[in-house]
Amino acid sequence: MSRQIVLDTETTGLSAEGGDRIIEIGCVELISRKLTGNNLHFYINPERDSHEDALKVHGISNEFLRDKPKFAQVAQDILAYIKGAEVIIHNAAFDVGFLNKEFERLGIPGMDAHVSQVTDTLAMAKQLYPGKRNSLDALCDRLEVDNSGRTLHGALLDAELLADVYINLTRGQDALLIDLGNVGEEESGGQPRMDLSVFVLPVLxxxxxxxxxxxxxxxxxxxxxxxxxxxxxxxxxxxxxxxxA
Structure with missing residues (x-):
């Protein structure tokens, strides 16, 4: 059973190293590539104000965040939720950088110590669509994912959209499992395999x-x-x- 977590954050600005903080985290769970409804969502008091440009992107006011929990109060919930999963993020370096900085402040090891792997859908999209715009909105348009409700960035909504985008980006990837002859079922993750040797293809x-x-x-x-x-x-x-011959 494959467990994947699609994750997104909103922040006070663009620089984790410069002191910007996470203000929202949204995650959705996929089991065997299907949404389970087991989501994780927190607004977080960043203990500082958002930059004006960031406010224009996410629209989450400083006043709204004043009474929300600090990252230290939700860190263990986040770690328990993502533990052992493949985490899927659009432009992963940005979100992972912020999360690792928040963990570092608490003396907690970074993401690599808690998850099986991090998959960057931006890197995937650049390989599939070189030279094209590969923002989340652009991918939604290209892959016919309905993002009409996305007037502002929001971590949970963006995670839900990204899950749909990811499924479309990888659709058909596991549809045909080829028997390589020297790969046992145990080595291939226990998945059923298709033996193509039983098919006789006519030459026309x-x-x-x-x-x-x-x-x-x-x-x-x-x-x-x-x-x-x-x-x-x-x-x-x-x-x-x-x-x-």
Whole structure:
């Protein structure tokens, strides 16, 4: 059974090292890639005011946070909740940096000591969509995740949206488990495997009409490129005539 925690924070500013603090943490739980409803959510008194720019992002006033618990009061609840799980975060370096700083103030080891791994969905998105905007809002639009209720950033709402984004980013990842022959069921995590050797795939040769259409397409490409297409040079090369048994 795979347990994953999707986590987001809101902060007083951008610099944990500069003294900014966490003001909100929101987490949602996934078991076998399904939301369980076992969420964790705290507003936290950061013992300092938020920067004006940060207020514009999250809209959580300094006055609202005055009577909320300090991080020290909720730290053990957070640790118990994330213990042993894979934690999924968008732009993980930011949130982990803040959490580690809060733990450091309390003499508690950092995130690596408590979770099985941290997965950064921003890094995943950059690999899948290089050169494109990969903010949470951009990914929601691209993956058709409804974020119409997100007028301001909020840790729990953002964690819920990110869970949906993550499921879409990794959809189909585990759909086909290939039997590699030398991997036992125990080594593969006890998951069922599909043995592809039982399938016989027919080889369908192109018919005359299809070959003619293909040749016509090559001629059009030759003409459009000024006879500079690479495959003609490959066909003419002596090694191209070698047949590999």
């Amino acid at each position: 040769a192109a018919n005359a009409q299809e070959l003619a259409a293909h040749d016509d397409m090559l001629k059009q490409l030759d003409k459009a490129s000024g006879a500079k297409t690479v495959w003609r040079k490959v066909e003419a090369a002596p090694e191209a005539q070698t047949v590999v």
